[in-house]
Amino acid sequence: SSELTQDPAVSVALGQTVRITCQGDSLRSYYASWYQQKPGQAPVLVIYGKNNRPSGIPDRFSGSSSGNTASLTITGAQAEDEADYYCNSRDSSGNQFGGGTKLTVL
Amino acid sequence: QVQLQESGPGLVKPSQTLSLTCTVSGGSISSGGYYWSWIRQHPGKGLEWIGYIYYSGSTYYNPSLKSRVTISVDTSKNQFSLKLSSVTAADTAVYYCARENVGRLPYYFDYWGQGTLVTVSS
Numbered sequence: 001s002s003e004l005t006q007d008p009a010v011s012v013a014l015g016q017t018v019r020i021t022c023q024g025d026s027l028r029s030y031y032a033s034w035y036q037q038k039p040g041q042a043p044v045l046v047i048y049g050k051n052n053r054p055s056g057i058p059d060r061f062s063g064s065s066s067g068n069t070a071s072l073t074i075t076g077a078q079a080e081d082e083a084d085y086y087c088n089s090r091d092s093s094g095n096q097f098g099g100g101t102k103l104t105v106l
Numbered sequence: 107q108v109q110l111q112e113s114g115p116g117l118v119k120p121s122q123t124l125s126l127t128c129t130v131s132g133g134s135i136s137s138g139g140y141y142w143s144w145i146r147q148h149p150g151k152g153l154e155w156i157g158y159i160y161y162s163g164s165t166y167y168n169p170s171l172k173s174r175v176t177i178s179v180d181t182s183k184n185q186f187s188l189k190l191s192s193v194t195a196a197d198t199a200v201y202y203c204a205r206e207n208v209g210r211l212p213y214y215f216d217y218w219g220q221g222t223l224v225t226v227s228s
Binding site: 041042044045049050054086088090093095096100 | 143145152153154155157158166167168169202206211212213214215216218219220221
């Protein structure tokens with residue numbers, strides 16, 4: 001089955017913009033969804049589809065996609081955005097998650 | 107507000123079968139448009155999709171676990187369950203149940219349980 005590849009760690013200065021990427025062949029056929037996970041908590045959906053935010057997710061979170069790459073952008077990162085972020089998409093074997101990106105807000 | 111809650115033993119012996127149940131409240135598991143999924147997370151690691159079931163009983167499993175996984179549904183109790191056989195220490199993980207919204211594209215997991223840690227040890 002195909003894989004979804006994410007950078008293991010990314011950092012951003014408080015108030016700045018950060019992009020977290022996810023690469024995989026399945027992304028040419030399926031949109032990614034993005035999940036935020038803080039220590040000891042369940043994942044929370046932050047972006048799905050082309051660029052859709054569930055109710056309650058701040059508008060500083062946005063998504064985009066091009067070719068085999070999906071991106072999650074946080075514009076004006078806040079301290080509370082420090083977390084692990086996972087992408088997810090369907091593939092020929094069912095469903096898959098990226099390895100996760102640990103975001104540090106400096 | 108839909109809520110999911112995992113339940114089951116927190117400790118399982120090697121070679122035995124891990125059994126977990128997810129109870130859904132605030133919505134009917136028989137509603138079309140959703141896959142009811144199990145996902146796990148090894149300590150300090152990423153998320154791994156295990157499989158899902160539709161309310162009709164149709165299932166789909168991660169090929170890497172397919173030979174050991176059974177997911178079933180009990181619509182009368184609004185629950186779905188996971189059985190993982192022949193467990194080893196490598197199956198020690200936090201197990202999540204989640205609802206995948208598949209009514210129309212794009213698909214996404216919109217509700218998750220809080221997760222339950224299952225340790226495989228003698």
